[in-house]
Amino acid sequence: MLDKNIPYELSDYVLSKYFRSAGERQGWLNENEIIASVSGGGDSIALLWMCRKFFDGKITALHVNHGIRGEEADDDEKFTANFAENLGVEFVSVKIDVPNQQEKGESLESAARRLRHQIIITTAKKLNVRNILLGHNRDDLAETVLFNILRGTGIRGSVGITETTEIDGIKFFRPLLGLRREFLRDILRVRGLTWREDSTNNDDKYTRNFIRLKLLPIIEANINTSSIEHLASFGEEMRRVREHEDEFSRKILNECREDKYILDRKFLRGLPEDDVALIIREIGREFSLRTLSRRRCLELARLIRQPENFVFQWCRNFNITSKRGKIFFEDKR
Secondary structure, three states: OOOOOOOHHHOHHHHHHHHHHHHHHHOOOOOOEEEEEOOOOHHHHHHHHHHHHHOOOEEEEEEEEOOOOOHHHHHHHHHHHHHHHHHOOEEEEEEOOOHHHOOOOOOHHHHHHHHHHHHHHHHHHHHOOOEEEOOOOHHHHHHHHHHHHHHOOHHHHHOOOOOEEEEOOEEEEOOOOOOOHHHHHHHHHOOOOOOOOOHHHHOOOOHHHHHHHHHHHHHHHHOOOOHHHHHHHHHHHHHHHHHHHHHHHHHHHHHHEEEOOEEEHHHHHOOOHHHHHHHHHHHHHHOOOOOOOHHHHHHHHHHHHOOOOOEEEEEOOEEEEEEOOEEEEEEOO
16 A cells, blocks of 8 residues: 555655566575665665565675764764664674775775775675675766766776676675665655765765766756766666677687686787777786776787787786787786
8 A cells, every 4th residue: 555645656666666676687686685785874774774675585784884984983883773773684883994904095985995895795705695785876877987987997987887796706786776866865754764974975075076066066057957867878888888898808818718827829919909908807807906097908908919028017916928929827916
């Protein structure tokens, strides 16, 4: 039965159809157990509420306290714990010290994201759960697409955020990518549910915040009011292009491979430069290497296609070298 006080588009009936459809498509709906990553913000609180409402298996709410915002972050943790308890959901929290684990040249944002993923993967393995749900929404997708385009990441970056990702045997799912940020908050508002606002989200010195708070509003006001939807749709179209590229690069890599660490250089030199670049990116994913910039990727592709021997340092303790018509991967990590 529909609640007359709740708009139809925000009703349990409509939300259930959307959420279960996303779960069936992504492959987690019929699992026995999932982990929902919950920060306490509107997106993740809406995610946890929908999980509890529409998912039949066991749910664990996982909260990561980044140790950046002091008492405010501790209050986020307490709020999220109380919300999970009120829903009858198991709660796990992990506290880390992001500022003291930042790598040289790494932004605080990037460090927090990297360490959070590490914590999620480690915790999932401890709990023996392989399915993680994240609260990214359609606005996040659009903002990431624009950010990556401006960074010059090419097709891979133009995808923005994918619905599913697998890292080290752990599967990440984003069932809310089709829903706008304010819509998720409306789901909570009409039910009298609250969430926490991260004060750093209003600091436009961070690039992503600047795009969300300054750049996109200007684009929407002066160019196209549907810019966010167009960017998100563009990302989804590019995802299909990327999937085709990934399939092609895996096929070609296997054809030129002599073993895991040796490739046939003669085979590679017969390919167009762009195809060699695709294979290089596939190598990076296979060995879990930091993504090369477009410039460095093309530089390596050109070295491979030239006749001279070379040594190329991908990152610390991982080199690519050539000799005797072969390409060698030197992994000393």
